Amino acid sequence: VPDPLLIVSNRGPLRFSRGADGELAAVRGGGGLVTALSALVAGRPVTWVASALSDDDVEVAAGGAHRDGLLSLRLIAHDREEYDRYYNVFANPTLWFIHHYLWGLALEPSVDRNVRLAWEAGYLPVNDRFAEVTAQELRAAGGRPAVMVHDYQLFMVPQGIRRRVPDALIHHFTHIPWPQADYWRVLPRDIRTAIHESMLACDVVGLHTPRYARTFMQCCDRFAEGAKIDLEAGEVEFQGRRILVRSYPISVDPDEFTRLAGSPEVEAAEPKVLDGLAERIILRVDRTDPSKNIVRGFAAFDLFLADHPEWLGRVTMLALLDPSRPEIPEYAEYMGAIQRAARAVNDRYYTGDWLPVDVRVSDNFPEAVAAYKHYDVLLVNAIFDGMNLIAKEAPLVNERDGVLILSENTGAHVELGEHALSVNPFDIQAQADAIHEALVMPQAERRRRIEAIRAHVRANDVESWIELQLRDLERVRVVA
Amino acid sequence: VPDPLLIVSNRGPLRFSRGADGELAAVRGGGGLVTALSALVAGRPVTWVASALSDDDVEVAAGGAHRDGLLSLRLIAHDREEYDRYYNVFANPTLWFIHHYLWGLALEPSVDRNVRLAWEAGYLPVNDRFAEVTAQELRAAGGRPAVMVHDYQLFMVPQGIRRRVPDALIHHFTHIPWPQADYWRVLPRDIRTAIHESMLACDVVGLHTPRYARTFMQCCDRFAEGAKIDLEAGEVEFQGRRILVRSYPISVDPDEFTRLAGSPEVEAAEPKVLDGLAERIILRVDRTDPSKNIVRGFAAFDLFLADHPEWLGRVTMLALLDPSRPEIPEYAEYMGAIQRAARAVNDRYYTGDWLPVDVRVSDNFPEAVAAYKHYDVLLVNAIFDGMNLIAKEAPLVNERDGVLILSENTGAHVELGEHALSVNPFDIQAQADAIHEALVMPQAERRRRIEAIRAHVRANDVESWIELQLRDLERVRVVA
Numbered sequence: 001v002p003d004p005l006l007i008v009s010n011r012g013p014l015r016f017s018r019g020a021d022g023e024l025a026a027v028r029g030g031g032g033l034v035t036a037l038s039a040l041v042a043g044r045p046v047t048w049v050a051s052a053l054s055d056d057d058v059e060v061a062a063g064g065a066h067r068d069g070l071l072s073l074r075l076i077a078h079d080r081e082e083y084d085r086y087y088n089v090f091a092n093p094t095l096w097f098i099h100h101y102l103w104g105l106a107l108e109p110s111v112d113r114n115v116r117l118a119w120e121a122g123y124l125p126v127n128d129r130f131a132e133v134t135a136q137e138l139r140a141a142g143g144r145p146a147v148m149v150h151d152y153q154l155f156m157v158p159q160g161i162r163r164r165v166p167d168a169l170i171h172h173f174t175h176i177p178w179p180q181a182d183y184w185r186v187l188p189r190d191i192r193t194a195i196h197e198s199m200l201a202c203d204v205v206g207l208h209t210p211r212y213a214r215t216f217m218q219c220c221d222r223f224a225e226g227a228k229i230d231l232e233a234g235e236v237e238f239q240g241r242r243i244l245v246r247s248y249p250i251s252v253d254p255d256e257f258t259r260l261a262g263s264p265e266v267e268a269a270e271p272k273v274l275d276g277l278a279e280r281i282i283l284r285v286d287r288t289d290p291s292k293n294i295v296r297g298f299a300a301f302d303l304f305l306a307d308h309p310e311w312l313g314r315v316t317m318l319a320l321l322d323p324s325r326p327e328i329p330e331y332a333e334y335m336g337a338i339q340r341a342a343r344a345v346n347d348r349y350y351t352g353d354w355l356p357v358d359v360r361v362s363d364n365f366p367e368a369v370a371a372y373k374h375y376d377v378l379l380v381n382a383i384f385d386g387m388n389l390i391a392k393e394a395p396l397v398n399e400r401d402g403v404l405i406l407s408e409n410t411g412a413h414v415e416l417g418e419h420a421l422s423v424n425p426f427d428i429q430a431q432a433d434a435i436h437e438a439l440v441m442p443q444a445e446r447r448r449r450i451e452a453i454r455a456h457v458r459a460n461d462v463e464s465w466i467e468l469q470l471r472d473l474e475r476v477r478v479v480a
Numbered sequence: 481v482p483d484p485l486l487i488v489s490n491r492g493p494l495r496f497s498r499g500a501d502g503e504l505a506a507v508r509g510g511g512g513l514v515t516a517l518s519a520l521v522a523g524r525p526v527t528w529v530a531s532a533l534s535d536d537d538v539e540v541a542a543g544g545a546h547r548d549g550l551l552s553l554r555l556i557a558h559d560r561e562e563y564d565r566y567y568n569v570f571a572n573p574t575l576w577f578i579h580h581y582l583w584g585l586a587l588e589p590s591v592d593r594n595v596r597l598a599w600e601a602g603y604l605p606v607n608d609r610f611a612e613v614t615a616q617e618l619r620a621a622g623g624r625p626a627v628m629v630h631d632y633q634l635f636m637v638p639q640g641i642r643r644r645v646p647d648a649l650i651h652h653f654t655h656i657p658w659p660q661a662d663y664w665r666v667l668p669r670d671i672r673t674a675i676h677e678s679m680l681a682c683d684v685v686g687l688h689t690p691r692y693a694r695t696f697m698q699c700c701d702r703f704a705e706g707a708k709i710d711l712e713a714g715e716v717e718f719q720g721r722r723i724l725v726r727s728y729p730i731s732v733d734p735d736e737f738t739r740l741a742g743s744p745e746v747e748a749a750e751p752k753v754l755d756g757l758a759e760r761i762i763l764r765v766d767r768t769d770p771s772k773n774i775v776r777g778f779a780a781f782d783l784f785l786a787d788h789p790e791w792l793g794r795v796t797m798l799a800l801l802d803p804s805r806p807e808i809p810e811y812a813e814y815m816g817a818i819q820r821a822a823r824a825v826n827d828r829y830y831t832g833d834w835l836p837v838d839v840r841v842s843d844n845f846p847e848a849v850a851a852y853k854h855y856d857v858l859l860v861n862a863i864f865d866g867m868n869l870i871a872k873e874a875p876l877v878n879e880r881d882g883v884l885i886l887s888e889n890t891g892a893h894v895e896l897g898e899h900a901l902s903v904n905p906f907d908i909q910a911q912a913d914a915i916h917e918a919l920v921m922p923q924a925e926r927r928r929r930i931e932a933i934r935a936h937v938r939a940n941d942v943e944s945w946i947e948l949q950l951r952d953l954e955r956v957r958v959v960a
Binding site for chain 1: 580581582583584585586587588589590591592593596659660661662663665666667668669695770771775776779783810814817863864888889904906907908909910
C-alpha cells in the first residue's frame with residue numbers, strides 16, 4: 001500500500017447536493033486541478049482538505065470527514081464574507097492579475113481598505129483555517145504523511161502548517177505562472193514578503209516550467225530576507241532549511257480522453273456543436289478570463305478575413321466560453337469586451353447565412369470534447385497561462401489533423417511549441433498569418449505535427465506529473 | 481584639453497527660432513537630460529547629434545553643423561511621418577509603457593500594422609539616420625572620440641554605429657527603468673531581440689541603479705542568443721566582445737538651484753504660486769504621464785482628509801502639471817483621469833473658500849522652483865520612475881524643512897529612501913498615512929531628514945555622474 005497523502009486545495013474533488021430523495025449525495029467536482037489530482041486518489045489513502053462551497057457542503061462539513069473508499073474528505077466551512085474577500089478580492093483579481101501581468105497599473109489596482117481587508121480579514125484567516133485543519137489531520141494520521149498544498153489561493157498555508165507541525169513534509173504546487181519581482185511590487189512590502197516567506201516553509205515548491213521555477217527563486221532572493229538561492233541546483237536555503245524548487249509540467253490522462261471521445265454524451269453533442277458552422281472550424285475553448293486573450297483572437301480573425309477574402313463564408317471561429325467569476329468587476333467587464341469584439345467582426349461580414357464568429361457561452365464538457373474532434377485550427381493565444389491543458393487535451397481526440405496555434409507565453413509552449421504554430425499573443429497580425437498558414441498547411445505536415453503532440457502528451461501524462469513529485473518528496477523524506 | 485566627445489540624443493541642447501529681427505537665434509532647450517548633459521559641454525569640445533524638432537531647426541540642419549564655442553551641433557531633419565511613428569507610436573507609448581509596466585495587457589497593446597510600421601518605417605529608419613550622421617562625424621573627427629548615446633528613443637543606434645565604424649567607443653545611457661524579461665515579451669521576438677543585440681554593440685551600457693543594470697543583463701541572457709552574463713562583474717560577453725554594464729545615478733547641479741532660488745524670476749513667481757493656498761502645502765510637480773501616479777496621489781489626499789478632518793481647510797495639495805504628449809491617446813485620456821480625480825476631491829469638500837486640490841497645468845520652471853521653496857510635503861509617488869530628479873532638486877531650495885514622501889519604485893529611492901517617508905505607489909492608504917505623518921513630524925526630525933538629502937545630492941551631483949561614466953569609458957579605451 002502506498003504511503004498516505006494529504007491534499008489541500010480550495011476546491012475539493014466532490015461537491016454535495018440534495019437529491020430527489022432528500023439525501024445528500026456526492027458529485028465529482030469540475031476543474032482541471034481536481035481532475036489531475038483525482039488520479040492520486042486511485043489506490044492510495046488520501047485525506048483531502050478543501051473549502052465547503054455550498055450550503056450542502058457546509059452541512060457535510062459539520063459532520064466531520066466524509067469517507068468514500070480510500071478518500072477522506074474534510075470540508076471547511078468559512079464565514080461567507082471572509083471567503084468572499086479571500087476569493088473574490090484577494091485571490092481574484094488581485095493575485096491572479098499579478099501572476100498574469102494583467103493590471104493596467106496607471107489606474108488599477110489601488111491598495112486601499114478593500115485590499116487590506118481582503119488580506120487581513122479574508123486571505124489570512126481562510127489560509128490559517130486551512131493550516132489548522134490540515135495540522136489536525138496530520139496529527140490524527142500519525143507518521144509523516146506528505147502534504148500537497150495547491151495553488152495561489154493557499155500561499156499562506158505552508159507556513160501555517162510548519163508552525164503547528166514543525167516536522168511536516170510540505171509540498172506546494174502553483175498552477176499559474178510566477179511573475180517577476182518588479183510586478184510583485186504591486187503588493188505592499190509586508191504582503192509580498194509574507195507570501196514568499198510562507199512558500200519557503202515548504203520542503204518542495206513545484207511550478208510548471210523551469211522558467212517559473214527560476215523566477216520564483218529570484219523573487220525569494222529579492223523578498224525573503226536572508227534567503228540564499230542556487231539557480232543551477234534548484235535550491236533555496238532559508239532560516240536553516242533547504243527548499244527544493246522544481247518544475248513539473250502538469251498534463252492530462254490520455255486514456256480518459258480516448259474514452260470520452262467515443263462516449264454517448266460526446267457523440268450526442270457533435271451534431272449540435274457542428275450546427276451552423278462553416279466547412280472549416282477555428283476553435284477556442286476558454287474560461288472568460290482576461291488572461292485568455294479572447295478579444296485579440298477575434299481581432300486576429302478579422303485581420304485574417306481582410307487579408308484573405310477567399311475564405312469569406314468558408315470558415316467559422318467557434319468560441320466555447322465558460323463564464324468565469326462574474327462577481328468580479330474586471331471579469332464582468334471583460335465579458336462585455338468579448339461580446340463587443342465578436343459583434344464587430346460579425347457586423348462587418350454579415351451576409352445572413354454565415355456567422356464568422358460563433359460565441360457560445362456555456363460550461364459543457366461533452367460539447368467541448370465534441371468540438372475537439374472537429375477543429376481544423378485550435379487557437380490558444382493566452383496572454384500568459386501557467387500551462388493550458390486545452391492544448392494538450394484537444395489534439396488527443398481531433399479527427400481532422402487540426403493545427404495548434406500556440407502562444408509563446410503558455411507553459412505548454414515549452415513542450416509543444418515546436419509542433420505548433422507559435423505566436424506572440426499581442427501580435428494580432430502574426431495570429432492572422434498563423435490562421436492562414438494553418439488553413440493551407442498540407443495534410444501530411446498537419447498529421448506529422450498532431451502526432452508529435454500526441455506522442456509527447458502520452459509520454460508525459462498526468463500520472464508522470466504526480467509520480468515525479470512524489471519521488472522528490474520521498475527523497476526529501478529520506479534525507480531529512 | 482579634455483578629449484572630444486560625441487553626444488547623441490533625440491532632443492538637442494539648443495532650439496532655434498526666428499527673432500523679431502528675422503534672424504535664427506538659438507535658445508537653450510529644456511528637459512532634465514539636456515540640462516544634465518550641458519554640463520559636459522563646459523570646457524570640452526563636443527559634437528552633439530540631435531533631431532531637428534521645428535521648421536526653424538530644419539533650416540539650421542540644412543546648413544550643416546551649428547557651432548557655438550566648443551559645441552558643434554548637428555541637427556538631423558527627419559521625414560515628418562517617419563518621426564511621428566518613431567516618437568509618438570513606438571518610443572511612446574509602446575516602449576515607455578513597457579519600461580514602466582503601464583499596459584493593461586488584457587486589451588492593450590495590439591501589435592498590428594500600426595506598431596509594425598512604427599518599428600519598420602519609423603524607429604528603425606530614424607535610428608539608422610542617427611547612426612549614419614554619427615558615423616560621419618566620427619570619421620570627420622578622426623582619432624577615437626567616445627560616443628554617448630542617450631535613452632530609449634535610440635536603442636538601435638549603437639549597432640548602427642558599430643556596423644559603420646567597427647572600432648568606435650560606444651556608450652549608451654538609459655534614463656528610464658529596464659523592465660524584466662517577461663514584460664519585454666509584449667514585443668514580438670524579432671523586435672525584442674534586435675533591441676537587446678543593438679545595446680550589446682556598446683562598450684559601456686549605463687543605467688541609473690544596480691537593479692536596472694542587473695535586469696538589463698538578465699534580459700540579455702534571455703534575448704541575445706549566445707550572450708554570457710556575469711552579474712557580479714557587471715559584464716556581458718557577446719559576439720567576441722565584452723560589454724560593461726554599470727549603474728550611474730543621474731543627479732542635478734546644486735549650485736544652479738541655489739542660484740535659481742534667489743533669482744528675480746523665481747522671487748517674482750512666489751506670490752503667484754502661493755496665492756489661494758492654505759497654510760500648509762503638499763506639492764507635486766510632474767509631467768502628466770501615467771507613470772507619475774497623479775490620480776492615486778489625489779485619492780490618497782482624499783483618504784487623508786477623511787481620516788483626519790482636523791486638517792480640513794488647513795492644507796492644499798498643489799499639483800503643478802506639465803502637459804505631456806497630448807498627441808498620444810493614452811496621455812490625453814490620462815489627463816482626463818487627472819482632472820476627474822481632482823474634481824472628485826474638490827466636490828466632496830467644497831466650502832467656497834478652500835480648494836483642497838489645486839491643479840495648475842503649465843510648464844513654468846521658475847514657478848516650479850518657487851513652489852519648491854514653500855512645500856511642507858513633497859509627494860513623489862511614481863508607479864515606476866527611472867530616477868525622478870524632482871526628489872533631488874526640490875529639497876535643495878526648500879525653506880520649510882519639508883518632508884519628502886518617496887515611492888519605493890523610483891531610482892531616487894535607492895539613494896534617498898532612508899531620509900524620506902517611503903511608500904508603495906499602489907498603496908493609497910499608506911500614502912494617506914504618510915501625508916499625516918509628514919504634517920505632524922517634529923521640526924528637528926524634518927530638518928535632519930532634509931539636510932541628509934541635501935548632503936547626499938551635493939556629494940553626488942551631476943558632475944560626478946558624468947565623471948564616473950567618462951572614467952569607465954577611458955578605462956575601456958585603454959584596455960581595447
